[in-house]
Amino acid sequence: MRSKFLAATAACMLVAGCGGYKSGQANSSQGNISKDSRPPATANDAANGGNAMVMLAVPSVSGTQAAAIMKERHDGMEEMGKAFKTLHRDLDSDDPNVGEIRSAAATINKNAKAASNWFPAGTGPEAGKTGAKPEIWQNPQDFAAKLAGLQHYAQQFYLSALTGDVDALKANEDTLGGACKACHDKYRAEMKH
Amino acid sequence: MPVRLVHWLIAGLIAFSWWSVHHHHTAWHIWSGCAILTLLIFRLLWGFVGSSTARWSSFVRGPASVIAHLRGRWNGIGHTPLGALSVVAIFIALAVQVGLGLIAEDEDGIYTGPLSGLVSIDTSDKARDIHELWFNVILGLIVLHIAAILYYRLRGRKLTKPMITGRAVIEPGTPPMRRGKWWAALICLAIGIGITRWVIAGAPPFSHWRPS
Numbered sequence: 001m002r003s004k005f006l007a008a009t010a011a012c013m014l015v016a017g018c019g020g021y022k023s024g025q026a027n028s029s030q031g032n033i034s035k036d037s038r039p040p041a042t043a044n045d046a047a048n049g050g051n052a053m054v055m056l057a058v059p060s061v062s063g064t065q066a067a068a069i070m071k072e073r074h075d076g077m078e079e080m081g082k083a084f085k086t087l088h089r090d091l092d093s094d095d096p097n098v099g100e101i102r103s104a105a106a107t108i109n110k111n112a113k114a115a116s117n118w119f120p121a122g123t124g125p126e127a128g129k130t131g132a133k134p135e136i137w138q139n140p141q142d143f144a145a146k147l148a149g150l151q152h153y154a155q156q157f158y159l160s161a162l163t164g165d166v167d168a169l170k171a172n173e174d175t176l177g178g179a180c181k182a183c184h185d186k187y188r189a190e191m192k193h
Numbered sequence: 194m195p196v197r198l199v200h201w202l203i204a205g206l207i208a209f210s211w212w213s214v215h216h217h218h219t220a221w222h223i224w225s226g227c228a229i230l231t232l233l234i235f236r237l238l239w240g241f242v243g244s245s246t247a248r249w250s251s252f253v254r255g256p257a258s259v260i261a262h263l264r265g266r267w268n269g270i271g272h273t274p275l276g277a278l279s280v281v282a283i284f285i286a287l288a289v290q291v292g293l294g295l296i297a298e299d300e301d302g303i304y305t306g307p308l309s310g311l312v313s314i315d316t317s318d319k320a321r322d323i324h325e326l327w328f329n330v331i332l333g334l335i336v337l338h339i340a341a342i343l344y345y346r347l348r349g350r351k352l353t354k355p356m357i358t359g360r361a362v363i364e365p366g367t368p369p370m371r372r373g374k375w376w377a378a379l380i381c382l383a384i385g386i387g388i389t390r391w392v393i394a395g396a397p398p399f400s401h402w403r404p405s
Contacts, residue, residue, distance in 0.1 A: 085302030085314045092310050092395075177303040184301060185217040 060122035073118040076111040083107040105161035112154035131191035150179040219304040234385035244373035246271030297321040
């Protein structure tokens with residue numbers, strides 16, 4: 001009985017957490033901090049792509065698990081970068097390919113959501129070659145807020161890609177690029193392939 | 194005077210380009226590169242119609258003069274035959290650097306060079322990598338350039354002051370320089386700005402480049 005009640009509460013929190021992306025990202029990450037301070041649900045929330053705060057609080061990973069996450073993170077970031085370059089070129093061209101922009105937007109949206117699971121403690125430079133700076137784990141709240149920002153703007157961009165309104169896309173591209181840059185300026189080290 | 198102005202502006206812009214790109218001001222970096230492009234076009238043209246000491250034909254000499262110069266048999270104002278090689282090398286290195294920057298894009302695709310739309314994503318990324326490496330070539334030439342000035346200084350010739358004031362002590366019997374025409378300088382500058390503006394627009398049939 002009691003466990004059913006807990007599960008229901010957790011489910012509500014998850015839904016609330018997801019809804020948060022649509023309204024201001026600062027608020028949603030604030031809200032999530034208090035929810036996630038409750039003991040049971042944390043790891044599951046993170047696994048479900050719930051929010052960024054949780055995964056930073058997850059017990060640290062190491063060894064092959066850390067390597068696997070870092071690989072997924074690297075590939076996901078590369079994929080997002082490539083998608084952004086594609087849509088930027090489209091939006092600069094005389095005749096933007098809306099279908100191409102739409103699929104690039106979907107790629108970014110998907111990876112931005114997955115990024116909630118990409119930064120557990122133990123996947124910094126101590127674990128191997130990475131562009132992720134130790135500052136990520138020294139400023140978990142700021143990092144989480146910025147990641148929530150990315151998720152918010154990625155979703156917004158994706159929604160405008162569905163409508164195909166090129167002017168709206170150009171405006172949203174700037175805010176989306178700004179969200180990438182906000183984190184990269186502060187938390188990414190230069191990395192040579 | 195235009196030569197000196199261009200020289201110091203480019204020196205300042207190189208420093209600014211380096212600083213801005215390392216402090217996440219990529220948009221400023223791109224504008225700085227566009228300014229350098231304008232100055233390079235100006236200097237190229239001024240080398241044909243400018244003052245006697247600015248003209249490529251007056252100071253770029255063949256190997257024979259370089260050797261004569263090294264043996265101490267050269268007399269004139271402006272660049273020495275060996276110094277001319279340095280001028281040409283730095284000019285070409287900067288032109289290559291600006292060219293690479295124009296088609297490059299940053300790692301995230303947020304900032305793109307004005308002409309990046311003319312090449313593929315892979316080419317843009319490659320251009321960025323070479324653009325980064327090529328800066329070392331420019332640094333090397335700057336080091337050589339400054340080393341040469343220090344070498345002259347040790348031998349008692351101060352080259353920096355004339356490069357600021359435009360006045361130098363010249364040996365008797367040296368033919369004086371002929372000044373350039375101010376309107377010729379204006380025309381060169383207008384062409385430089387015009388071509389740069391065209392490039393900023395995205396070149397050939399005017400694409401829609403946005404700085405970021």
